[in-house]
Structure formats: C-alpha cells, structure tokens
Amino acid sequence: MWDWYEFPSIGRTDLRDLKKAGDEAFKAFSRAYGESLENFFQPLLSFLVWFEKLLINSPWPVVMAVIALLVWAGSRSWQLVLATLASLALIGYLGMWENTMYTLALVSVATLVCIVIGIPFGILMSKSDRMQAIVTPVLDFMQTVPAFVYLIPIILLLGLGKIPGLIAVCVYAIPPIVRLTNLGIRLVDKDVLEAADAFGASPRQKLWTVQMPLALPNIFAGVNQTIMMALAMVVVAALIGVRGLGMEVLKAVNNQYITLGFMNGLAIMAIAIVFDRTSQKFGKRLQKHSEIIHG
Amino acid sequence: MASHGIEIRNLYKIFGPKGHKYVDAVRGGMSKTELNEKYGHVLGLKDINISMPAGKIQVVMGLSGSGKSTLIRHINRLIEPTVGEVIYEGQDVCKMSKAELLQFRRMKTAMVFQKFALLPHRTVLANTLYGLEIQRVPHKEAEERARRWISRVGLEGFEDHYPNQLSGGMQQRVGLARALTNDADILLMDEAFSALDPLIRMDMQGVLLDIQQELHKTVVFITHDLDEALRLGDRIAILRDGAVIQQGTGQDIVLNPQDDYIAEFVKEVNRGRVIRADTVMKPGEPVDLTIESGALLEDVAKRLTETGASELTVVDSTGKPLGQLTLHDTIGAMVTPS
Known part of the structure; x- marks a missing residue:
C-alpha cells in the first residue's frame, strides 16, 4: 500500500551511512591537505596580525589622525571627518578601542582580499559569457547558503582562529564586487568601445583606457557593498574565535547583557557608516566628469 | 599627401551565423527579402566594387x-x-x-x-x-x-x-x-x-x-x-x-x-551648385567677360547678373578660351527638368 503521508525516504541506516561517508571523505581530505592549506594562508595571517598590532600598538591619537585623514581624502567632507572623530572618541571612552581596532583590521584586510581576488574575476566574467554562466551560480551559492554551513568545512580544514574567520567573511563579502565589476564592464558604451577599436587599441589597452575607467563607479559601488557585508559578518566570525566587537556581541547574547550588546552593536554600526559614507562620496567624486553637463 | 587609394572588390556581407553558405545564392540573384524570410540571414552588402x-x-x-x-x-x-577584398597599398585588409x-x-x-x-x-x-x-x-x-x-x-x-x-x-x-x-x-x-x-x-x-x-x-x-x-x-x-x-x-x-x-x-x-560651366558651355566667339573652367553655374549666373552681360567665355587657367555660356543657357541648366 502506497503511503501518502510519509515521504518515501532512503531510510535511517542508509542516511547515516551517507552522512558518515561524506564526513569521512572530507575528514580524510582535511587530514591530507589541512596543513598545506594552513601554510598557504600563513602570509595572509602574518599580514593580518601585523596590521592588528599596528592599529593597537600605535598611540591612539595617531590612529585617530590617520583615520580622519583617510576619511577626508575619500570624502572631502569635514562634517564626516568630525562625525568620525566623535564616534571614535566615544568608542574609546566606552572602553571598546581595542576591540574596534581588531574589527577594523579584519574588515580592512578582508576588503583588500576581496578586491584583489574579486576584480580580476569580474573582468574575466565580463570577457566571456561562458565564464559568466559558470561563476554566477557560484556567487549565488556563496550569498545564499547560510554562513554557518560553510563554516563547518572551514573549521574542519583550518580549525578555529583568524584565518578561518577571514575566509568566512570573504566568502560572504566577495560576490558584490565580482558582480559589479562584471556589470560595470558590460555596461560600457558600445560606441566608445568601437572608437577604441577603430584607433587600434589592443584588448589590454581597451581594458585599461576605456572599460575599467568607465566601469569604476560600478566597481566602487561593489567595494562599498563588500565592506558592508564584511562588517555584517563580524559577529559570525566571532563564532570561530575572531576577536573584536563581534566577540563582545556574542558574549552579550549568551549572557543577556543588553547594554554591552547595544554598545558593541552601535560601534559596528558607527564603523559601517564611516566606511559607507566615505566610499560613497569617493565613488561620486570619480564620476565628477559626468555631472557637469552642457546646458 | 596620401598616395594610395582604397580598392573595394566584390565585397559581400551577409549577417547571420552561416553567411558564407548564402553568398552564391545572393550572387545568383536572391533578394534581400527572400534571404531574410527563408533563411533568417540579413543581406548587408552585395557585390560592392568601388575604387x-x-x-x-x-x-x-x-x-x-x-x-x-x-x-x-x-x-x-x-x-x-x-x-x-579591401585593398590598400597592395595589401588586403581582410x-x-x-x-x-x-x-x-x-x-x-x-x-x-x-x-x-x-x-x-x-x-x-x-x-x-x-x-x-x-x-x-x-x-x-x-x-x-x-x-x-x-x-x-x-x-x-x-x-x-x-x-x-x-x-x-x-x-x-x-x-x-x-x-x-x-x-x-x-x-x-x-x-x-x-x-x-x-x-x-x-x-x-x-x-x-x-x-x-x-x-x-x-x-x-x-x-x-x-x-x-x-x-x-x-x-x-x-x-x-x-x-x-x-x-x-x-x-x-x-x-x-x-x-x-x-x-x-x-x-x-540646387543644380547651380553642382553643375560646372564646362558641362553646359557651347562653342562660339569669345567675349571679354571670362570665368575660369570648373566654376559652378551659380558663380556664372552671379558674374553675368553683376556685370549686366548676357554672355561670357569659359577659359582655362592660362586664359585660353574653351567655350561660351549665355545667361539663357546658364539659367536653363540650373532649372530641374520636369
């Protein structure tokens, strides 16, 4: 008799064997390659640690001055510089300086990694429809699979710590920059490209003199999104032992410390706003040539 | 000074994935519409020869x-x-x-x-x-x-x-x-x-x-x-x-x-700006009023009306008379025949 109420599944024993087989296979892979992977990421780890130390061991006025300068260089807005200094002062006064520096270091390095890997991928995608067809579903996967799921293999391979945290952040944060680089290049005006062709520009010359400059505003929107998503991941990264504001939020959740939770949450938000406004204003300035229009 | 012209010879362009297949058909007289409707290809250029x-x-x-x-x-x-072929300086660009x-x-x-x-x-x-x-x-x-x-x-x-x-x-x-x-x-x-x-x-x-x-x-x-x-x-x-x-x-x-x-x-x-004096002039006795060979009819008419004359002589660059143009002939040539 066909059972309409219970879905015909493969059965408990088979299922257990299936899971076991998958786990065993991955564990074998991890045993075989875990160490070489760790060695592979060693330079990245050293860089991250060096950057953290730099931020934490430098006198706080120097760090604040450098951040204020960077914000000014990006946005040319003194209001934003003042707001940045005020939030940093408050963060420091409330005892979150060190954790903020950890988070800042993680997000900066993650963004850098995303740019270095993401932009070339975006360029490759824009050059070939096949590449686009292959990469797009991978990006969809990276953005939709819950972060906790891909944390498992990362932990299995690399254990707890900064590098698995950094990788988790990058997996989640890299799609927008890849997508928007691809889109930006594909949206470049065909007439202008034809002109470059007519003047004998090689594919490389076309990329650097026409496609990249004209795609820059879109690429920059991608960088902005990447930073935002990296910040959104710091709490998840804290789950695998990354120090910083995220760790404090996690502590607050576990112990129902409302004030601690909000303080650190707001500190993350403050950093996010500073990053966002600065990069948006910088992106806008890149398009300045298109704003002034003949009247 | 550019010393080379461009020779375009027997150039065909058929847009579509299999353009080559239909060249012979087009040579044989298949029309643009037929090519498009029957085979889904677009005839871009057909047997272009221009030097x-x-x-x-x-x-x-x-x-x-x-x-x-x-x-x-x-x-x-x-x-x-x-x-x-598109030939420039003896080389085929194609x-x-x-x-x-x-x-x-x-x-x-x-x-x-x-x-x-x-x-x-x-x-x-x-x-x-x-x-x-x-x-x-x-x-x-x-x-x-x-x-x-x-x-x-x-x-x-x-x-x-x-x-x-x-x-x-x-x-x-x-x-x-x-x-x-x-x-x-x-x-x-x-x-x-x-x-x-x-x-x-x-x-x-x-x-x-x-x-x-x-x-x-x-x-x-x-x-x-x-x-x-x-x-x-x-x-x-x-x-x-x-x-x-x-x-x-x-x-x-x-x-x-x-x-x-x-x-x-x-x-x-405006034919007066296209047709040249040499094309319309007729043989006859030279007069004093002249205009240089290659002048447009509009210039001839202007010269005639300005001086009030009814006839002038077309001369080459050395001043040698080539032919005669009357106001009547000039105006007649400037008017579009119906």
Missing part, C-alpha cells in the same frame, strides 16, 4: 538601412566581410593578421563617428591624444601634436573641459581633432555631421574642406544627405539595399541619374 581615389573625398550616400555604415566599417575591418590589423588601424586610419564616441572620462586634450597614446607615442610629443589640432579645429581654451561640457558641434570638433592628430592617410567619417544642426553642419563641412585642401587625405565620408554629398564629394557612390546603384562625380549623378530612385533624389538639388 576610392587617393587624396580625394569619396562619399558613400544612402538612406538608413542601405548598408553605408556597414561598408565603412569594412575599410578598417570593424566588421568582418563575408567575402571580398586577410591581415590580428597584429597587422591593429597596426593598420593605428597608423593608417582614423575615424570620426556619428555619435562622436568620445571618452567621457577624459578631457578634450586627453581625448585628442588617444590615438597617439595607443600608438605609444611619448606623452610630451603626443600632447604637442594634440594641442596643435585642438587649436586648428577652433577649440583653443577648451583643452581641460570634459566632453559633456561641450555642445554637439564642439564635441564633433574634438572627434575631428582626435582623428586628425593620428596623422593617418585614411580618414573615415561615418555620418560625422548628421547629428549636428544645419548651420553647424555647414560650418563643419567648411572646416573639413579647408583641412582637406591642405592635407589631401583619402577621405571616406558616409552621409544620407545628398546636399552634403554633393558639397564634399569628389566622387559619390549611392547605395541602396546593400548594393551600389550609381557612382561618379556629383555632376554625373545629377545630370544622368541612373534610375527613378536616384532621379527622385536629385530632383530637389
């Missing part, structure tokens, strides 16, 4: 969809031909390797576009030296040459402006300066003035004729405007449905339109 003279302006005229923009893009191979083609485009051709196609993120100066930058000319020299052409087309003082700060006419001056800075023998102009206001268009035509008098480049000029074609063209080819239906000088075409389609076209033309 474009060196150092002259060759106009290719046709209405939209006639294939004129497709044709000009075969000269620098922005579009691959289905079959046929058979060049990728590297040869890049070199050919860099050194031998320059192009001006209907929609200007300037680089929006670059200033006028940086746009103008783009071709030289692609050729890897040292920046200092490139800038010097670019500045010279910017002032030659009348844009001095606008070097640091961005294209969208300029009017259409000024943008196309940048387009022209960019092409001329390349110092290439071949100048390809794809409806270069079509997007401009009539007055500015006339102005730009003047700029082009002026520059051409000095440089003698081999210019290929695409237009849908017969008046423009007649004003600029040393030779004109008329394209319809991808085929050349008549070619010759402007005067040839106005005086002997090959079919009703062209006759319809030339009906509205």
Whole structure:
C-alpha cells in the first residue's frame, strides 16, 4: 500500500551511512591537505596580525589622525571627518578601542582580499559569457547558503582562529564586487568601445583606457557593498574565535547583557557608516566628469 | 599627401551565423527579402566594387538601412566581410593578421563617428591624444601634436573641459581633432555631421574642406544627405539595399541619374551648385567677360547678373578660351527638368 503521508525516504541506516561517508571523505581530505592549506594562508595571517598590532600598538591619537585623514581624502567632507572623530572618541571612552581596532583590521584586510581576488574575476566574467554562466551560480551559492554551513568545512580544514574567520567573511563579502565589476564592464558604451577599436587599441589597452575607467563607479559601488557585508559578518566570525566587537556581541547574547550588546552593536554600526559614507562620496567624486553637463 | 587609394572588390556581407553558405545564392540573384524570410540571414552588402581615389573625398550616400555604415566599417575591418577584398597599398585588409590589423588601424586610419564616441572620462586634450597614446607615442610629443589640432579645429581654451561640457558641434570638433592628430592617410567619417544642426553642419563641412585642401587625405565620408554629398564629394557612390546603384562625380549623378530612385533624389538639388560651366558651355566667339573652367553655374549666373552681360567665355587657367555660356543657357541648366 502506497503511503501518502510519509515521504518515501532512503531510510535511517542508509542516511547515516551517507552522512558518515561524506564526513569521512572530507575528514580524510582535511587530514591530507589541512596543513598545506594552513601554510598557504600563513602570509595572509602574518599580514593580518601585523596590521592588528599596528592599529593597537600605535598611540591612539595617531590612529585617530590617520583615520580622519583617510576619511577626508575619500570624502572631502569635514562634517564626516568630525562625525568620525566623535564616534571614535566615544568608542574609546566606552572602553571598546581595542576591540574596534581588531574589527577594523579584519574588515580592512578582508576588503583588500576581496578586491584583489574579486576584480580580476569580474573582468574575466565580463570577457566571456561562458565564464559568466559558470561563476554566477557560484556567487549565488556563496550569498545564499547560510554562513554557518560553510563554516563547518572551514573549521574542519583550518580549525578555529583568524584565518578561518577571514575566509568566512570573504566568502560572504566577495560576490558584490565580482558582480559589479562584471556589470560595470558590460555596461560600457558600445560606441566608445568601437572608437577604441577603430584607433587600434589592443584588448589590454581597451581594458585599461576605456572599460575599467568607465566601469569604476560600478566597481566602487561593489567595494562599498563588500565592506558592508564584511562588517555584517563580524559577529559570525566571532563564532570561530575572531576577536573584536563581534566577540563582545556574542558574549552579550549568551549572557543577556543588553547594554554591552547595544554598545558593541552601535560601534559596528558607527564603523559601517564611516566606511559607507566615505566610499560613497569617493565613488561620486570619480564620476565628477559626468555631472557637469552642457546646458 | 596620401598616395594610395582604397580598392573595394566584390565585397559581400551577409549577417547571420552561416553567411558564407548564402553568398552564391545572393550572387545568383536572391533578394534581400527572400534571404531574410527563408533563411533568417540579413543581406548587408552585395557585390560592392568601388575604387576610392587617393587624396580625394569619396562619399558613400544612402538612406538608413542601405548598408553605408556597414561598408565603412569594412575599410578598417570593424566588421568582418563575408567575402571580398579591401585593398590598400597592395595589401588586403581582410586577410591581415590580428597584429597587422591593429597596426593598420593605428597608423593608417582614423575615424570620426556619428555619435562622436568620445571618452567621457577624459578631457578634450586627453581625448585628442588617444590615438597617439595607443600608438605609444611619448606623452610630451603626443600632447604637442594634440594641442596643435585642438587649436586648428577652433577649440583653443577648451583643452581641460570634459566632453559633456561641450555642445554637439564642439564635441564633433574634438572627434575631428582626435582623428586628425593620428596623422593617418585614411580618414573615415561615418555620418560625422548628421547629428549636428544645419548651420553647424555647414560650418563643419567648411572646416573639413579647408583641412582637406591642405592635407589631401583619402577621405571616406558616409552621409544620407545628398546636399552634403554633393558639397564634399569628389566622387559619390549611392547605395541602396546593400548594393551600389550609381557612382561618379556629383555632376554625373545629377545630370544622368541612373534610375527613378536616384532621379527622385536629385530632383530637389540646387543644380547651380553642382553643375560646372564646362558641362553646359557651347562653342562660339569669345567675349571679354571670362570665368575660369570648373566654376559652378551659380558663380556664372552671379558674374553675368553683376556685370549686366548676357554672355561670357569659359577659359582655362592660362586664359585660353574653351567655350561660351549665355545667361539663357546658364539659367536653363540650373532649372530641374520636369
């Protein structure tokens, strides 16, 4: 008799064997390659640690001055510089300086990694429809699979710590920059490209003199999104032992410390706003040539 | 001075994935409509043979969809031909390797576009030296040459402006300066003035004729405007449905339109500005009032009415009389026969 109420599944024993087989296979892979992977990421780890130390061991006025300068260089807005200094002062006064520096270091390095890997991928995608067809579903996967799921293999391979945290952040944060680089290049005006062709520009010359400059505003929107998503991941990264504001939020959740939770949450938000406004204003300035229009 | 013309021989372009398959059918007389309806391919160009003279302006005229923009893009191979040859300096552009083609485009051709196609993120100066930058000319020299052409087309003082700060006419001056800075023998102009206001268009035509008098480049000029074609063209080819239906000088075409389609076209033309004195003059006794051979009928009529005379003599550059023109004959030739 066909059972309409219970879905015909493969059965408990088979299922257990299936899971076991998958786990065993991955564990074998991890045993075989875990160490070489760790060695592979060693330079990245050293860089991250060096950057953290730099931020934490430098006198706080120097760090604040450098951040204020960077914000000014990006946005040319003194209001934003003042707001940045005020939030940093408050963060420091409330005892979150060190954790903020950890988070800042993680997000900066993650963004850098995303740019270095993401932009070339975006360029490759824009050059070939096949590449686009292959990469797009991978990006969809990276953005939709819950972060906790891909944390498992990362932990299995690399254990707890900064590098698995950094990788988790990058997996989640890299799609927008890849997508928007691809889109930006594909949206470049065909007439202008034809002109470059007519003047004998090689594919490389076309990329650097026409496609990249004209795609820059879109690429920059991608960088902005990447930073935002990296910040959104710091709490998840804290789950695998990354120090910083995220760790404090996690502590607050576990112990129902409302004030601690909000303080650190707001500190993350403050950093996010500073990053966002600065990069948006910088992106806008890149398009300045298109704003002034003949009247 | 450009010493080479461009020979286009038996050029066919059939758009679609299997263009080659249908060349023979088109040669055998299959029409554009039949090709499209039965086989889903679009006939772009059909058996084009034009020899474009060196150092002259060759106009290719046709209405939209006639294939004129497709044709000009075969000269620098922005579009691959289905079959046929484009010969320049004894070499077939269609058979060049990728590297040869890049070199050919860099050194031998320059192009001006209907929609200007300037680089929006670059200033006028940086746009103008783009071709030289692609050729890897040292920046200092490139800038010097670019500045010279910017002032030659009348844009001095606008070097640091961005294209969208300029009017259409000024943008196309940048387009022209960019092409001329390349110092290439071949100048390809794809409806270069079509997007401009009539007055500015006339102005730009003047700029082009002026520059051409000095440089003698081999210019290929695409237009849908017969008046423009007649004003600029040393030779004109008329394209319809991808085929050349008549070619010759402007005067040839106005005086002997090959079919009703062209006759319809030339009906509205100001014949006084196209037909030359030599064409209409008759043998007779020379008089004192003269005009040089090659003058347009409009100039003849002007000379006659200004002096109040009823007859003048056409002379060559040494002053030797060639023939006679009366006011009656002149006016008669300027009026479109019905």
